Amino acid sequence: KVQSLRATVQLKMGETFVTSVRFVRPRQFSVQVTQNGKPLQSFVSDGTTYTQYDPERKEYIQQPVKQDEPIIGGYLSFAGFAAAALEPQFGQILEGFAQQNFDKVQQKGTQKVGNIPCRVVELSGQGGTMTLFLGQKDGLVYRMVFKSRDGETYEELVTAMQVNTPVPSTAFAFKPPAGAQKREAPQAAGREDTTQLKGQPAPDFTLTDLEGNEVSLSSLRGKVVFLDFWATWCPLCKASLPHTQAFSQHEKAKSGDLVVLAVNAQEEPDTVRKFVQENGYSFRVLLDREGSVLSAYRVQGIPTFVLIDREGKVSQVWVGFAPGTEKQMEEAVQKMLGN
Structure with missing residues (x-):
């Protein structure tokens, strides 16, 4: 079971974004989104307080983390498949999407993503085609390419991944940058x-x-x-x-x-x-x-x-x-x- 994770994920959806993901179960996480090296959004939880920071506007909001509710929010989409390890309910959402849109599964051999040997699995159906590159040792998704019926392509590529290694608590601490203003959530x-x-x-x-x-x-x-x-x-x-x-x-x-x-x-x-x-x-x-x-x-x-x-x-x-x-x-x- 994944207890902690560090990952860098490249997301391509028309534009390209790079997300740095850190988390420690149950509710500590950091999702940092950049584009062309420019910070776009920051989402951080120290397990007690959730903070969303907008670098462009220099504004942030903070909310208490509810211990009895699943961690579900738009920010999880930036984490890609790594979010399924953080929040099981997000994994259920992805599973539901797959069940609804694909009815055929094919094994496509093996291929390396970086230096990680992966099994290649292709899902196809009314939703289009999704190709998953699954680590042979851990079963995690290291690359995903989704092509919809209308020809649009969405891709996730994990460029770095560490599982169950220590993550310092400082990774989940938010310190307002100089000039940042707090806004009511x-x-x-x-x-x-x-x-x-x-x-x-x-x-x-x-x-x-x-x-x-x-x-x-x-x-x-x-x-x-x-x-x-x-x-x-x-x-x-x-x-x-x-x-x-x-x-x-x-x-x-x-x-x-x-x-x-x-x-x-x-x-x-x-x-x-x-x-x-x-x-x-x-x-x-x-x-x-x-x-x-x-x-x-x-x-x-x-x-x-x-x-x-x-x-x-x-x-x-x-x-x-x-x-x-x-x-x-x-x-x-x-x-x-x-x-």
């Missing part, structure tokens, strides 16, 4: 995360878009509503936003039967506007400046996606953005639209 108010809202009436809200127009969820009753909670600094959000854009161009969106709303997480309007313009996005962006809607929807990590039916109830929730997430969302939206 959204409160989860009685529910663990957004998934607990499935089947419940979607919390109503009124927010302003980038043009200054107010939008109320209650006014959209009778339509299918797709919410995307995101931020400009979030790498996985950047990877998923093209799919949100595609939803916004759906024929049902153009006719008004499908409403796509990208709810930005507490950023300045000018920052959001510049990002949207530079990327050529046309979906409607709502500004959750105070984080009240994030709180109401129990958002614990971004991106988080919520599909709301015509009766105003939460039908589906997706937390994070992993291989095949876009396919699951597309199928759920099409089914709800009656296509």
Whole structure:
């Protein structure tokens, strides 16, 4: 059983990110995300306090670590398959994805990843093809290549891995950098995360878009509503936003039967506007400046996606953005639209 782990993981999802992962069971972990050597995000837990730090904005939030709840959050997606060793429930999510999307398993011989001899296993099915490179000695995933049916590729490559070796406690200590400001964290108010809202009436809200127009969820009753909670600094959000854009161009969106709303997480309007313009996005962006809607929807990590039916109830929730997430969302939206 994995009790501690150190790993460096390269993630390719359109853009390339490098994640440094450290953890010691049960609840100490550090996930540091960089791109081209530039720090993007930092997620740290010393077992008592969880800290998320945004180097670009020099802001951090802190929350108590709940001892009786699983460690689930968008940050685990940055750890790749290494997250399955940290949190068994995340492993169950990956297993569920595999069962849903693949029905054929083939052994493809052996191959080294770096200097690690691996068994090569190919999974295929309606979701596409996933090739896993599993360490012959420990069974851990050292490389994964996922190719979806529409030709998109997602890849994970472990460039360094140490299992059950000592990790100093200093790896999990957060010291605010000079000039860093602490920001209030959204409160989860009685529910663990957004998934607990499935089947419940979607919390109503009124927010302003980038043009200054107010939008109320209650006014959209009778339509299918797709919410995307995101931020400009979030790498996985950047990877998923093209799919949100595609939803916004759906024929049902153009006719008004499908409403796509990208709810930005507490950023300045000018920052959001510049990002949207530079990327050529046309979906409607709502500004959750105070984080009240994030709180109401129990958002614990971004991106988080919520599909709301015509009766105003939460039908589906997706937390994070992993291989095949876009396919699951597309199928759920099409089914709800009656296509």
